[in-house]
Amino acid sequence: MTKPDSASLPATLYGVRWEGGLDDGHLVLLDQTRLPKDVVYLQVRDIEVLRTAICDLAVRGAPAIGIAGAFGIVLHLVPLAKAAKATTASALDTAYAHAHERLVSSRPTAVNLRWALERMRDCFDRHSSHLTPLEMCARLLMEAKRIHREDLELCRRIAENGAPLMPQGGGVYTHCNTGALATGGVGTALGCLVEAHNRGRKIQVFSGETRPLLQGARLTALELQHAKVPVTLCCDSAAASLMARGKIQAVIVGADRICANGDTANKIGTYSLAVLAKHHGIPFYVAAPYSTFDLSLADGSLIHIEERHADEVRRPHGVQMSPIDVPVSNPAFDVTPAALITAIVTERGVIDHPTRERVAALMRDQASEPAV
Ligand code: MRU
Numbered sequence: 001m002t003k004p005d006s007a008s009l010p011a012t013l014y015g016v017r018w019e020g021g022l023d024d025g026h027l028v029l030l031d032q033t034r035l036p037k038d039v040v041y042l043q044v045r046d047i048e049v050l051r052t053a054i055c056d057l058a059v060r061g062a063p064a065i066g067i068a069g070a071f072g073i074v075l076h077l078v079p080l081a082k083a084a085k086a087t088t089a090s091a092l093d094t095a096y097a098h099a100h101e102r103l104v105s106s107r108p109t110a111v112n113l114r115w116a117l118e119r120m121r122d123c124f125d126r127h128s129s130h131l132t133p134l135e136m137c138a139r140l141l142m143e144a145k146r147i148h149r150e151d152l153e154l155c156r157r158i159a160e161n162g163a164p165l166m167p168q169g170g171g172v173y174t175h176c177n178t179g180a181l182a183t184g185g186v187g188t189a190l191g192c193l194v195e196a197h198n199r200g201r202k203i204q205v206f207s208g209e210t211r212p213l214l215q216g217a218r219l220t221a222l223e224l225q226h227a228k229v230p231v232t233l234c235c236d237s238a239a240a241s242l243m244a245r246g247k248i249q250a251v252i253v254g255a256d257r258i259c260a261n262g263d264t265a266n267k268i269g270t271y272s273l274a275v276l277a278k279h280h281g282i283p284f285y286v287a288a289p290y291s292t293f294d295l296s297l298a299d300g301s302l303i304h305i306e307e308r309h310a311d312e313v314r315r316p317h318g319v320q321m322s323p324i325d326v327p328v329s330n331p332a333f334d335v336t337p338a339a340l341i342t343a344i345v346t347e348r349g350v351i352d353h354p355t356r357e358r359v360a361a362l363m364r365d366q367a368s369e370p371a372v
Contacts, residue, residue, distance in 0.1 A: 028042070050072045066117075077095060109306045154290070158287050159191035160195065165250070165343065173250075193252065211313075243277070251282060251283070258292055260297060312330055
């Protein structure tokens, strides 16, 4: 275990990594519940351990849990494939369905998890009748690695498209954590901030602490310091006053699910920021890859919002802050209506003032998916 400040973190931050080959391979997760105090890596070899890590937010952020979930399928199937007597991988079908169900139900709002698991399922269905169980696992591992590599490239392109939207000089407010810890690359909203800074834009980032689990304070502040981007931490409730005092020229956040009409689910508190930005005439940007779009949902009222345990609010980080039995409302996400969003930044381009037609037009453009 390392006791970090931002300088003692590894040069390249990652939340999820596959280590080893098919036989001995496993997932390595940087335990984000321990940051910024301790740098602890979890060695994950079992799907139930992975499920717990996802539920407890040891690995978190929409793209990162998708990547972890994809590798989780491989973790579950390899030992069964080794023991299988069958000649084709279709014998693993029941085990596959079990793994899928355990993972997909671990966090319901971020659609990237379902997206990655469906992509793995498609791969399984395409090959299970003609590959042996072990060959199938090798093919699935290849697919999971491809999802991981692809996300790195998606982040790079989002950062390129988002950086020019950042002010030449001034304050940019962000919420939750959307960086390397939350993705397979430099991040989405946070990637845009880093890229803008690297291109010489004199931005001052304000990171809202993000109650109740403090992803902004614990993770975003750490990541931005690590990337040498000027960052000031503030209480979530300071956002209105900062905007009123002219300190904020733009807001940029990530997304957990974007509906066909552009309505966007993201960390609880995002919606209030969008309302505040509108009131103060400040642009409000969402940055996300195509894997965060869920075109099967017409609008945000249909998004399943995860409700988390009451003790996250009553006893943050184990410290009792309220009567022990007071009823609590703890939705992990909220929905920002498309009408409050100035633009959605994707790897394929920028959707200005998103509408159903504009979302459909950009998402139809499959040709721009990165080949990795
Ligand atoms: O509950 P979390 O920490 O997983 O929530 C994360 C967010 O809301 C992020 O903004 C979102 O997943 C985008 S990450 C690129």
